[in-house]
Amino acid sequence: MTGSSVPPPVTAVMDAASAWLPARMAVVEERLGELAGGYGPKLGEEAEATLRAGGKRLRPILVLMAAGDGAGERAIRAATAVELLHMATLVHDDVLDGAPVRRGRPTVVARSGRERAVGVGDLLLSRAFAELADGGGDAEVAELSAASVALALGELAQRSDAYDTSITEERYLWRCSLKTARLFESACRVGRLASGGPGTEELAGFGREIGLAFQLLDDVLDVTGPPERTGKARGTDLLDGTVTLPLILARGLDPGLESVELRGLAPAEAEAICDRIAATDALDVVRARARAGIENAKEIISSRQFSDQERQLLGMIADGVVERYS
Amino acid sequence: MTGSSVPPPVTAVMDAASAWLPARMAVVEERLGELAGGYGPKLGEEAEATLRAGGKRLRPILVLMAAGDGAGERAIRAATAVELLHMATLVHDDVLDGAPVRRGRPTVVARSGRERAVGVGDLLLSRAFAELADGGGDAEVAELSAASVALALGELAQRSDAYDTSITEERYLWRCSLKTARLFESACRVGRLASGGPGTEELAGFGREIGLAFQLLDDVLDVTGPPERTGKARGTDLLDGTVTLPLILARGLDPGLESVELRGLAPAEAEAICDRIAATDALDVVRARARAGIENAKEIISSRQFSDQERQLLGMIADGVVERYS
Secondary structure, three states: OOOOOOOHHHHHHHHHOOOHHHHHHHHHHHHHHHHHHOOHHHHHHHHHHHHHOOOOOHHHHHHHHHHOOOOOHHHHHHHHHHHHHHHHHHHHHHHHHOOOEEOOEEOHHHHHHHHHHHHHHHHHHHHHHHHHHHHOOHHHHHHHHHHHHHHHHHHHHHHHOOOOOOOOHHHHHHHHHHHHHHHHHHHHHHHHHHHOOOOHHHHHHHHHHHHHHHHHHHHHHHHHOOHHHHOOOOOHHHHHOOOOHHHHHHHHHOHHHHHOOOOOOOHHHHHHHHHHHHOOOHHHHHHHHHHHHHHHHHHHOOOOOOOHHHHHHHHHHHHHHHHOOO | OOOOOOOHHHHHHHHHOOOHHHHHHHHHHHHHHHHHHOOHHHHHHHHHHHHHOOOOOHHHHHHHHHHOOOOOHHHHHHHHHHHHHHHHHHHHHHHHHOOOEEOOEEOHHHHHHHHHHHHHHHHHHHHHHHHHHHHOOHHHHHHHHHHHHHHHHHHHHHHHOOOOOOOOHHHHHHHHHHHHHHHHHHHHHHHHHHHOOOOHHHHHHHHHHHHHHHHHHHHHHHHHOOHHHHOOOOOHHHHHOOOOHHHHHHHHHOHHHHHOOOOOOOHHHHHHHHHHHHOOOHHHHHHHHHHHHHHHHHHHOOOOOOOHHHHHHHHHHHHHHHHOOO
């Protein structure tokens, strides 16, 4: 969790949490490094590059925060497994999308081909469950295998919807719940289960809300860029045929967008569509929705079963999701 | 387990086991069908086609046989999970190899593209752990997640070795142990763990031996065909750049094979290399090794901690691995 790749909100949370959170997060990082490097020099290189390629580590931090300052080995294992699962998904998603870069670096699929990328993803996914199994947490396996099913279904649904500009907002939100919100929800749930604290379902709801907000803002960022900040070209979603809420809403506001055909789009055309979406109020509406979700999330954890410090730290993470994109 | 796709050895075991094995295997089939069909019509179609595409169901049968005639819900879940894990691997392997057909039918990757194939594989893999988690078997999660790591490492090692004709027999055998033998071993181990019977490690050793024999004979079959029996072209491994024991041994027997270059091989050239391998004694040596492994496997379970029926049924499965290829 050191270095310039760590975004300010996470740093702020780390400072506010005093010693316990950074100390435990360091153990998670160490564990991830060991797992990545534990398969011989060649495999280790690719897996380690994947695990080290920056990233906000939002999900494992949520696990540890949900577990609280008494977080022990069980929570650390759950945090490690959640990040492994997330990384596996990223590696496979990049195969699906044929993505050349992520976070400004070449993806595994671009660097080493789809064969190795499929294998590296399978390895990370399998390792996630092996990590949980060593700790003997039945509830964690149940929760994260269900989340993993949701992730796969969400990705399949997104592929199935590709290039279909008629998909509804409801369908989009359902996809987001599978593809993004569920793992945030699970991160909170397994953290709390590991520590045995109260309010597990409230925390799960908190995670779901900020996960959804995170995805909404990610989809805004695909339209606005700039590439030097997002690490990928503007309109990457459009080029992949992925219809997101900004386009869905903008189509209702600018009739000229209704005839948009995403198949065979050139990068310059995708940018032009981004400009046209940005010229409507759609992005403001999506941002407002995300902010409302963040407020909802904070409301959910406002009850007295959460300590002042918990509310403060979780609130910072929630705000961080918005600030990152402001 | 009905229909003409079931190979004779399995049918014979089913008959010999009287009612309990077919009855429980029918539950596994039903469970697999439900899981495959449980994700909406479109996803169900592909996942179900994968699960129904014949297959010998050797691994779930091993789970049930290792559990014995008292096999209950826990063993049935383990058997289902093992088959889901195996199917996930097949779907992803076909992406890695760009395989057009398996068992004489188009693969998921050929039918629906690599995007869906990656997603369907992830779904099957995730569902395997979800199936185990519902039953609450810690030991099974530990065992099958380790097997899943081994499968991914084996596949990565095979890709990493691709087109390298200098790989050693030891390297090949290590790959086989990861890619094939480990899941047979795990199938036996989780079955026995589920029933609590004695001799778990002996059964694991039995599984390892027949798994390795299975892979050796599979590699012979790639050289000999015929395609109408194997469901794939002769020399498919060579075309994928996969160097197996028949070629490794044949290179020592026919100096002309030492200069073989696998990159850019045409199908007819691959068949010519197959003919040349078959002209040496290499295939007989590999077959003899496989048979010795089968005898080893039977020897391992000859102790009195296994009942007569267990030895008989397991012996039939072991012999079936050879007979299938005779």
